[in-house]
Amino acid sequence: xxxxxxxxxxxxxxxxxxxxxxxxxxxxxxxxxxxxxxxxxxxxxxxxxxxxxxxxxxxxxxxxxxxxxxxxxxxxxxxxxxxxxxxxxxxxxxxxxxxxxxxxxxxxxxxxxxxxxxxxxxxxxxxxxxxxxxxxxxxxxxxxxxxxxxxxxxxxxxxxxxxxxxxxxxxxxxxxxxxxxxxxxxxxxxxxxxxxxxxxxxxxxxxxxxxxxxxxxxxxxxxxxxxxxxxxxxxxxxxxxxxxxxxxxxxxxxxxxxxxxxxxxxxxxxxxxxxxxxxxxxxxxxxxxxxxxxxxxxxxxxxxxxxxxxxxxxxxxxxxxxxxxxxxxxxxxxxxxxxxxxx
Numbered sequence: 001x002x003x004x005x006x007x008x009x010x011x012x013x014x015x016x017x018x019x020x021x022x023x024x025x026x027x028x029x030x031x032x033x034x035x036x037x038x039x040x041x042x043x044x045x046x047x048x049x050x051x052x053x054x055x056x057x058x059x060x061x062x063x064x065x066x067x068x069x070x071x072x073x074x075x076x077x078x079x080x081x082x083x084x085x086x087x088x089x090x091x092x093x094x095x096x097x098x099x100x101x102x103x104x105x106x107x108x109x110x111x112x113x114x115x116x117x118x119x120x121x122x123x124x125x126x127x128x129x130x131x132x133x134x135x136x137x138x139x140x141x142x143x144x145x146x147x148x149x150x151x152x153x154x155x156x157x158x159x160x161x162x163x164x165x166x167x168x169x170x171x172x173x174x175x176x177x178x179x180x181x182x183x184x185x186x187x188x189x190x191x192x193x194x195x196x197x198x199x200x201x202x203x204x205x206x207x208x209x210x211x212x213x214x215x216x217x218x219x220x221x222x223x224x225x226x227x228x229x230x231x232x233x234x235x236x237x238x239x240x241x242x243x244x245x246x247x248x249x250x251x252x253x254x255x256x257x258x259x260x261x262x263x264x265x266x267x268x269x270x271x272x273x274x275x276x277x278x279x280x281x282x283x284x285x286x287x288x289x290x291x292x293x294x295x296x297x298x299x300x301x302x303x304x305x306x307x308x309x310x311x312x313x314x315x316x317x318x319x320x321x322x323x324x325x326x327x328x329x330x331x332x333x334x335x336x337x338x339x340x341x342x343x
Contacts, residue, residue: 003123004322006053009046012323020127022069029128032142034121035060036339041329052112058122059085059110062145072130082145084132085109086290101290124343134295137303143340147309151298152291154180160288161237161262166191168230172251173241174202181239183307186210226254243267260284312337319343
C-alpha cells in the first residue's frame with residue numbers, strides 16, 4: 001500500500017509499505033482523510049521526541065472499515081468510522097475509573113517512542129483497536145470527521161472546567177484548539193468569551209465563531225482590559241492554548257479571585273508561576289490531555305452544526321502531495337491552519 005513514511009528525521013517519503021496485519025480486537029480501516037497535526041509537523045525533525053523513524057505518522061483521521069480482526073464485536077465491514085489516538089488497555093485503574101486518557105499502558109496511534117510503536121493513518125490503510133473506534137453519523141463528511149480528534153481535545157478541556165451559566169471566559173491562543181474551545185464555550189452558555197492572540201486573521205475567525213471581544217497582547221494590556229470587561233473583577237475562567245510561560249501567566253493574571261485556569265498548550269516543558277498570587281487569590285489550575293468520553297457528544301454537535309470546522313480546513317490534498325505540504329507547514333506558511341490529506 002502507499003504511505004507517507006518518516007524514513008529518517010527530516011526525510012519524509014511517499015512510498016510503498018506492507019499493509020498492516022490485524023491483531024485481536026483490531027479492524028483495518030481504509031483511510032479517507034487524515035489531518036496533519038502540529039505534533040506530526042514537529043515529529044519530522046525529531047523535536048517532539050515521539051516520532052522515532054521509521055514511522056507512518058497521522059492520527060486525525062476517518063475512513064471505512066475494510067476488514068475485521070479476531071475478537072472484534074459490534075463493527076462491520078463498510079462502517080464509516082473515526083477514531084481516537086490514545087490506545088487504552090480498558091482494565092487498568094484509570095480505565096476502570098473512566099479515564100482512558102490516563103491509562104497506565106496507553107499507546108498512541110502514529111507515535112514511536114522506546115518500547116511503543118504504532119503506525120498511523122498517513123497511508124491507504126491503518127489498523128485500529130476497536131475500543132477507540134466511533135461511528136460517523138450520516139451527513140458528516142470524512143474530512144469533517146478527521147477534525148474530531150482536535151475537537152474532542154477542546155471539548156475535554158471545557159468539560160473539565162467548572163462553568164456556570166453566562167460565565168466570562170478568556171481563551172489565550174486562537175489556533176486550532178483555541179478556536180474550537182471558543183465555539184464550545186458559546187454552546188455551553190458563556191456570556192463573555194474573550195479571545196487573545198497576536199494574529200489578526202485568527203482573531204477574525206474567533207469573532208466569527210462567537211468571541212465577544214478580541215484582544216492582542218502586543219497592543220493591549222490584556223489583564224486590565226479583561227478586568228474592565230468583567231465588572232472590575234477579571235474573568236471567571238481562562239483557557240491557555242499555547243503553552244509558554246508568558247501566555248500561561250497572561251491567562252492567570254486575567255482571572256478574578258477564585259477563578260480557574262485550564263491548561264491545554266504544552267510547548268514549554270516548564271514555566272514559572274506566581275505562587276503567592278495563586279495562593280492568596282485562590283486560583284485553580286488544572287491540566288488536560290487528549291479526550292475521555294467526549295467523542296459521541298462531539299460527533300452529534302458536528303452533525304447538527306453546533307460546531308463549525310470547515311473554516312479551519314485550509315487545504316484538502318492527495319496523500320502523494322503530502323511531502324510538499326509538510327514542508328510548507330514546517331516553514332510556517334502563515335496561510336495554513338489545517339491540511340487534510342486523502343490517500
